Amino acid sequence: MGGTFDPIHHGHLVAASEVAHRFELDEVIFVPTGEPAFKQDRDVTSSEHRYLMTVIATASNPRFTVSRVDIERAGLTYTVDTLRDLQKERPDADLYFITGADAIAQILTWKDAPQLFDMAHFVGVTRPGHALSDAGLPNGVVSTLEVPALAISSTDVRERVADGEPVWYLVPDGVVQHIAKYGLYRGLP
Ligand code: NAP
Numbered sequence: 411m412g413g414t415f416d417p418i419h420h421g422h423l424v425a426a427s428e429v430a431h432r433f434e435l436d437e438v439i440f441v442p443t444g445e446p447a448f449k450q451d452r453d454v455t456s457s458e459h460r461y462l463m464t465v466i467a468t469a470s471n472p473r474f475t476v477s478r479v480d481i482e483r484a485g486l487t488y489t490v491d492t493l494r495d496l497q498k499e500r501p502d503a504d505l506y507f508i509t510g511a512d513a514i515a516q517i518l519t520w521k522d523a524p525q526l527f528d529m530a531h532f533v534g535v536t537r538p539g540h541a542l543s544d545a546g547l548p549n550g551v552v553s554t555l556e557v558p559a560l561a562i563s564s565t566d567v568r569e570r571v572a573d574g575e576p577v578w579y580l581v582p583d584g585v586v587q588h589i590a591k592y593g594l595y596r597g598l599p
Pocket residue numbers: 411412413414415421422425443446447448449487488489490508509510511512513519520521535560562563564565
């Protein structure tokens with residue numbers, strides 16, 4: 411499951427659990443991005459904070475793990491590199507790449523797009539009422555799943571923290587505490 415996770419919230423966790431159930435996955439590897447390829451216009455929280463919050467949020471689930479492949483690779487994060495690194499670590503695995511449907515809608519513009527479809531099956535998780543437009547996508551390479559809990563968004567969590575509003579129960583308790591401890595998202599414009 412790829413994402414910026416700035417911060418990780420319960421929508422991401424419910425989405426991972428739903429996709430794992432639907433596709434009978436053995437494990438969900440959360441992969442926080444390093445430098446996101448299409449996000450050079452806004453300040454993204456340091457990858458170490460995003461990684462730590464992802465570890466805290468997933469710690470209690472034995473089927474959830476967190477990978478540092480995107481964080482440790484220099485330069486911008488491209489999914490083709492993520493999948494290549496994960497294939498090296500788990501050569502026998504049948505890989506599914508899960509992320510937000512809004513992100514997957516742009517997949518044809520991603521680096522080495524045609525190759526991606528041979529490397530993994532893609533699953534786009536959507537918020538209620540936001541269908542994925544699959545215009546132009548090859549048949550059967552992308553599945554979508556609507557996840558009601560994705561009414562929660564990282565943008566909303568960041569704005570709530572900046573406005574001094576509570577984020578309890580939108581993100582796991584340990585993530586609330588991590589945000590408070592390090593003063594994340596306080597100074598947003
Ligand atoms: P984003 O633009 O931050 O997010 C787009 C939408 O998808 C937002 O609504 C976001 O909600 C949601 N979303 C993102 N990750 C999600 C997840 N794991 N589960 C559920 N919803 C999710 O997208 P991003 O985080 O930069 O990129 C997502 C993934 O696609 C990353 O792994 C990234 O590396 C990959 N990607 C690759 C390329 C490329 O190879 N060229 C280009 C773009 C993205 P929240 O803000 O609430 O998460």
